[in-house]
Amino acid sequence: MxxxxxxxxxxxxxxxxxxxxxxxxxxxxxxxxxxxxxxxxxxxxxxxxxxxxxxxxxxxxxxxxxxxxxxxxxxxxxxxxxxxxxxxxxxxxxxxxxxxxxxxxxxxxxxxxxxxxxxxxxxxxxxxxxxxxxxxxxxxxxxxxxxLWVLETPRLGFRRLRTEDLAALRPILGDEQTMYAWEYGFTDTQIAEWIERANRRYQTCGYSHHAAVQKESGELIGLMGILPEEIDGETYFGLGYIVARRFWGQGYAMEGAAAWLRYAFDNLGAQQVIADIRPENSASRRVAERLGMTVAGEHIKYHNGKEMPHLIYIKNEED
Ligand SMILES: CC(C)(COP(=O)(O)OP(=O)(O)OC[C@H]1O[C@@H](n2cnc3c(N)ncnc32)[C@H](O)[C@@H]1OP(=O)(O)O)[C@@H](O)C(=O)NCCC(=O)NCCS
CATH class of the missing domain: 3.40.630.30 (Gcn5-related N-acetyltransferase (GNAT))
Known part of the structure; x- marks a missing residue:
């Protein structure tokens, strides 16, 4: 057909x-x-x-x-x-x-x-x-x-981020504990910039963080997607997942991240996907490991003038 x-x-x-x-x-x-x-x-x-x-x-x-x-x-x-x-x-x-x-x-x-x-x-x-x-x-x-979801799982629908999402993102990106890897909660201006950056990426490379919506309630409960990650001048397909604190421990990160990993291989032509994770972030490491990703190296990210060591988890398509 x-x-x-x-x-x-x-x-x-x-x-x-x-x-x-x-x-x-x-x-x-x-x-x-x-x-x-x-x-x-x-x-x-x-x-x-x-x-x-x-x-x-x-x-x-x-x-x-x-x-x-x-x-x-x-x-x-x-x-x-x-x-x-x-x-x-x-x-x-x-x-x-x-x-x-x-x-x-x-x-x-x-x-x-x-x-x-x-x-x-x-x-x-x-x-x-x-x-x-x-x-x-x-x-x-x-x-x-x-x-219209870009991608969906049994409990989650993913759609592009839009300007009106700022208020719904405040308890996620504005929360210091959730934004552990960045070491601070984002201000409204920074959240607006995050949305703008995602929208620029939809236009340039076609992917970025998406809003994770709980289908049953219509509530925005997190951000997930594939991001262009730059390490030592090379760009990789990076897997990103952030879930609102209220929804931790219910398997949402695993459910959504697994779908995005498959999406990168099936729809974006990725042969390899990486996840950049801080060594002390055991919950996030657990998700990556359950997805079959393994540590392949480490690198330092610089954010707000601070040195932030990250582990590089990798999964190849044929794994
Ligand atoms: C309406 C129309 C597009 C449906 O297309 P179709 O190929 O026959 O529908 P499908 O076979 O894909 O059916 C999908 C589901 O809808 C159900 N369904 C379709 N028509 C139905 C009907 N008249 N009554 C009850 N259920 C119906 C099917 O049973 C199937 O259900 P399932 O989930 O249990 O399998 C087709 O009948 C049509 O072209 N009608 C004339 C034009 C028209 O009326 N267009 C709509 C204008 S608003």
Missing amino acids: EYRKITENKKQYLPLLLLGDEQESMVDRYLERGEMTVLYEGGELLAAAVVTDEGDGVCELKNIAVAPHSQGRGLGRRLISELCTQWGARCHVMMVGTGDSPATVPFYRRCGFSESHRVKDFFTEHYDHPIYECGVLLTDMVYFSRP
């Missing part, structure tokens, strides 16, 4: 798109500004979808349709999963609006969406004819949303 991005002549897919939105003038409202992805198998068109960028990290699935003879084979779910990966780097939430119909609502719920809000009488006011689905007259538009 092959996904294709369609940038020209999108109207050739209209027959399929009309399954998802039956009035052409309504499709015209988003088709040009939307990004279209289609799914082919052996030259046969199986499905199509259009997603728009709504700004502020929000994208909207405007249309999704699977060819009638291919419905119920898991293709709709696969296409949504592909779209979430595509948009996860740019946006933090995907919205979708649909009629309150048994033909679509269960599908979106099965694909990880949950109800967000309703726009009253949208169908009766915007469409030029009544729309029935499964014998039900569609009236309100029901909006569903789904977080």
Whole structure:
């Protein structure tokens, strides 16, 4: 199966798109500004979808349709999963609006969406004819949303850091005990700089610390990711993990760091990943060791004019 991005002549897919939105003038409202992805198998068109960028990290699935003879084979779910990966780097939430119909609502719920809000009488006011689905007259538009994670584990979702995260990061980066390796808690200005640096790195190398969000509560409980680490003029893929004190001892660092280690090998093409850890930091060393990392050397970091010895843990892809 092959996904294709369609940038020209999108109207050739209209027959399929009309399954998802039956009035052409309504499709015209988003088709040009939307990004279209289609799914082919052996030259046969199986499905199509259009997603728009709504700004502020929000994208909207405007249309999704699977060819009638291919419905119920898991293709709709696969296409949504592909779209979430595509948009996860740019946006933090995907919205979708649909009629309150048994033909679509269960599908979106099965694909990880949950109800967000309703726009009253949208169908009766915007469409030029009544729309029935499964014998039900569609009236309100029901909006569903789904977080877009860059990476996820059973309990954690990872997304890019953003300016508004400052308050949530204060109990983590501002806490001297958590920031043991730096030997002080960060000020708001330093936390803002941390967020800015991470955002610069997303643009330049494509990775950095990400917000670790507890999926169940939506709470930001830590920072994890792969960082460009420089040692003696050489840049390495470095594994970073910081968990808020309140969440220590619950296996979050291990769960998240294991996923990021795999991500570095599978998605970033790393052959080797390092972790820079202070020798006295036994909790962090334990995580690295349980991940199969071993000490390969040591080096001194200079921070605020202080000498800070660090052990260099390493894991190679073939280990
Ligand atoms: C809605 C649509 C995109 C779903 O695609 P699909 O490939 O048939 O769906 P999948 O096979 O991937 O189904 C994924 C899950 O949703 C469930 N599901 C799909 N349609 C369902 C329905 N009508 N009722 C209950 N569950 C449904 C499936 O059972 C599956 O559940 P599982 O987690 O238990 O396996 C497809 O039916 C379609 O193209 N319909 C016409 C266009 C349309 O209505 N688009 C939506 C506009 S809002």
